Amino acid sequence: MTEYTVPAFKTFIDDLRTQFAKDLPETEHWEGVRGILKTLCADEQMREKSKDWPAKRGVELQLHHDSDHGFFVGGLIRQPNHRANVHDHAHTWTIYGVLDGEERTHVYKRLDDGSEDGKATLELLAQGDAPTGHVDIVPPWVPHSEWGMGERSVAITVRSQRPGGYAQNRFNLKTGETDNNHRGLELIPTPV
Ligand SMILES: [Fe+2]
Numbered sequence: 001m002t003e004y005t006v007p008a009f010k011t012f013i014d015d016l017r018t019q020f021a022k023d024l025p026e027t028e029h030w031e032g033v034r035g036i037l038k039t040l041c042a043d044e045q046m047r048e049k050s051k052d053w054p055a056k057r058g059v060e061l062q063l064h065h066d067s068d069h070g071f072f073v074g075g076l077i078r079q080p081n082h083r084a085n086v087h088d089h090a091h092t093w094t095i096y097g098v099l100d101g102e103e104r105t106h107v108y109k110r111l112d113d114g115s116e117d118g119k120a121t122l123e124l125l126a127q128g129d130a131p132t133g134h135v136d137i138v139p140p141w142v143p144h145s146e147w148g149m150g151e152r153s154v155a156i157t158v159r160s161q162r163p164g165g166y167a168q169n170r171f172n173l174k175t176g177e178t179d180n181n182h183r184g185l186e187l188i189p190t191p192v
Contacts, residue, residue, distance in 0.1 A: 002064070002191075008043035009192045012036060013064055013073070016158065020069035030137050033095045033158055038135045040156060041097040047132075049192060050099050050154045055079045061190040065162050074157040075190065078103070078148035086122065086145045086171040087182060089138060093160040096146070097135040101153025105130045108143040108171070120171050120178035143171050163187065 004010040015036045024032065040046055053061060053075055061075035078084075078101070086108060096105075108122040122143055130136065130146070138144060146155070163184030171178045 004192050006043075006046050006049050006192050008040055008046050009049075009063075012040040013066075015039075016071065016073075017066065017069060020066070020071060030093055030095060030139075034097075034135050034137055037095050037097040037156060037158055038133065041099050041133050041135060046192075047100050047154075050075065050077075053077050053154065053190065055152055057082070058185055060157070060163065060185040060187055062162075062187045063156070063190060063192050070161050072157075072159040072162040074159065074163075074187070075099075076155045076157060076185075078146075078153045078155070080148060080150060080152055082148040084145045084147070086143050086173060088141050088143050088169045089159070089163075090166050090168050090180075091140045092163075092166070093140060094138040095135060095158040096138055097156045098130050098132055099154045099156050100132060101151045102132065102149040103130040103134075103153050103155065104128070104147045104149050105136055106145045106147070108145075110143060118178060119176055120169075121176060122171055122173060141169075143169070 019032045055077040063075050064073040106127045107125045109125045111121040167180040168182045169180045170182050
């Protein structure tokens with residue numbers, strides 16, 4: 001196994017592996033992962049570590065990819081006021097926790113039936129503050145967007161699989177256009 005220098009991150013990975021090995025029903029499983037990520041996002045040493053990470057657009061840091069259970073842990077660093085495009089994560093699950101700074105989350109509902117190629121009608125379903133320590137569950141196919149609020153922010157993702165190998169949908173709210181050419185961000189392996 002990989003050695004991690006931040007004790008809370010080692011505990012986090014151990015706890016995730018235990019959780020994945022339980023093979024719980026879907027909802028219970030991801031609620032458990034949310035709790036485990038909440039504990040990590042409360043750790044000061046982890047927060048300090050993340051301050052070294054560069055804020056670069058289009059990049060996700062690869063912090064862990066689990067060889068036994070397939071799950072992926074990433075780090076997303078948002079430049080001040082960065083607004084992500086509206087997108088989904090295809091068939092995968094993501095647990096998304098704010099480790100540092102403050103974000104705002106927007107969740108959309110797709111109103112059309114997908115029968116018109118390249119077109120989608122979205123409705124804003126919910127939006128909410130995501131301060132340091134806030135953890136959200138992003139189920140499959142749910143369009144959403146995260147905004148950085150003012151300062152640089154850092155989020156930790158736990159994904160059901162490593163991004164890159166599957167297409168994700170992107171949505172243009174202004175034009176109503178959608179495409180599935182997006183294959184996730186560039187992954188940069190980063191030791192913790
Ligand atoms: Fe996302």
